[in-house]
Amino acid sequence: MKVIDPIPVQLNLEEFMRSSAARGLRETDVARLMDKCRPLIEPKAVYAFLKIVEINDDKVLLSSGHTLKSIILSDMLKPGQPVVPFVATIGPKLENHILENAKGSMLQAWIMEKIGDYALEKAVGYVRSLIERDLGGSATSFGPGTGTGKLFGIEQQEILFRILEPSKNIGVHLTPSYLMVPRKSVSSVLAVTEKEYVACQYCPRERCENRRKPFSGEYFAVKCETLVSYNK
Numbered sequence: 001m002k003v004i005d006p007i008p009v010q011l012n013l014e015e016f017m018r019s020s021a022a023r024g025l026r027e028t029d030v031a032r033l034m035d036k037c038r039p040l041i042e043p044k045a046v047y048a049f050l051k052i053v054e055i056n057d058d059k060v061l062l063s064s065g066h067t068l069k070s071i072i073l074s075d076m077l078k079p080g081q082p083v084v085p086f087v088a089t090i091g092p093k094l095e096n097h098i099l100e101n102a103k104g105s106m107l108q109a110w111i112m113e114k115i116g117d118y119a120l121e122k123a124v125g126y127v128r129s130l131i132e133r134d135l136g137g138s139a140t141s142f143g144p145g146t147g148t149g150k151l152f153g154i155e156q157q158e159i160l161f162r163i164l165e166p167s168k169n170i171g172v173h174l175t176p177s178y179l180m181v182p183r184k185s186v187s188s189v190l191a192v193t194e195k196e197y198v199a200c201q202y203c204p205r206e207r208c209e210n211r212r213k214p215f216s217g218e219y220f221a222v223k224c225e226t227l228v229s230y231n232k
Contacts, residue, residue: 047086
């Protein structure tokens with residue numbers, strides 16, 4: 001188990017202004033709000049290096065003794081290989097500030113939300129670089145509930161939280177509907193894979209600002225007998 005607190009994240013105004021989130025915004029306004037956000041952002045993460053002991057149909061047994069149920073994990077991973085579940089967050093202070101001051105300016109609240117997203121992305125990138133260094137290669141990210149959630153169900157968050165205990169280690173809690181609190185938190189399982197996997201490829205939702213790849217149709221499992229269909 002490894003806890004990083006704090007994660008060394010530097011918010012770069014020029015980098016943020018080049019992102020789609022900053023399109024149409026005045027740099028002076030963003031700079032002022034970024035200065036306000038900095039002391040409210042407390043990035044931290046917890047992760048663990050485990051090995052896959054056994055794969056049986058859509059069940060993946062880990063060296064921690066926990067079992068993840070996932071069509072995509074069982075299909076793309078192999079017994080004996082290392083996997084790294086992690087949870088990262090920027091803490092609750094920024095979102096609490098936004099909630100308390102949202103009525104003052106909706107635009108200001110929106111910009112601060114986007115700065116928070118940017119900070120979380122930077123934090124995850126830092127943690128991922130450390131994990132990939134130890135894994136010895138570029139890793140694929142498997143997030144519970146991503147895409148339509150059929151390949152790796154959001155209820156598997158509960159298993160990741162049992163493994164990592166992020167509520168104790170970094171202050172991230174799980175709701176009964178498997179959502180994380182604070183909101184600006186991310187969970188995933190990283191592993192080096194032979195083929196690329198991006199959940200967006202198998203998600204038919206047309207309007208999604210976070211889409212990374214176009215929809216390519218339903219996913220046909222190779223090792224797992226379960227067929228995933230989105231036409232129901």
